[in-house]
Amino acid sequence: MRKRERLRKSFSHAWSGVKAAIQAERNMRIHVLMAAIVVIAAIIFKISKIEWLILLITIGIVLSLEMINTAIERVVDLATDEYHPLAKAAKDIAAGAVFLFAFISIIIGVVIFIPHLVHFFKYSLHFW
Numbered sequence: 001m002r003k004r005e006r007l008r009k010s011f012s013h014a015w016s017g018v019k020a021a022i023q024a025e026r027n028m029r030i031h032v033l034m035a036a037i038v039v040i041a042a043i044i045f046k047i048s049k050i051e052w053l054i055l056l057i058t059i060g061i062v063l064s065l066e067m068i069n070t071a072i073e074r075v076v077d078l079a080t081d082e083y084h085p086l087a088k089a090a091k092d093i094a095a096g097a098v099f100l101f102a103f104i105s106i107i108i109g110v111v112i113f114i115p116h117l118v119h120f121f122k123y124s125l126h127f128w
């Protein structure tokens with residue numbers, strides 16, 4: 001297979017993975033929706049370049065972690081359909097990783113958006 005063809009195929013497989021995760025996982029759809037809302041808010045509040053960078057990194061990490069969590073769930077389900085403490089540990093730890101970073105991302109969102117919201121309400125009150 002030619003180098004370019006191999007590259008095209010690997011992009012195509014990666015994109016199928018993104019679509020499969022969105023289609024199969026409700027949590028992934030919730031994360032995508034939250035990311036869209038945050039991006040719209042960022043546009044409305046005209047956040048700074050550094051705030052954009054932090055926001056995009058945060059969104060990227062949350063979505064990627066959710067996909068890795070989904071992949072781990074699939075592999076565990078493939079390995080066993082019986083109860084196993086290691087299967088439970090693998091799934092719970094992977095889910096814990098998403099939960100941990102989702103919590104941190106809420107704090108990041110609050111730190112970025114609160115000053116913009118305060119400024120917005122100050123301006124609105126001044127206007128009235």
Ligand SMILES: Nc1ncnc2c1ncn2[C@@H]1O[C@H](COP(=O)(O)OP(=O)(O)OP(=O)(O)O)[C@@H](O)[C@H]1O
Nearest residue numbers: 025027073080081082083084085087088091092095
């Ligand atoms: N084979 C197993 N052995 C032991 N415990 C398991 C096993 N499969 C799942 N569990 C436990 O049940 C929980 C739910 O597992 P499930 O496969 O339904 O994933 P999930 O939590 O529904 O994932 P999500 O809701 O993020 O799609 C896991 O977090 C784990 O604690």
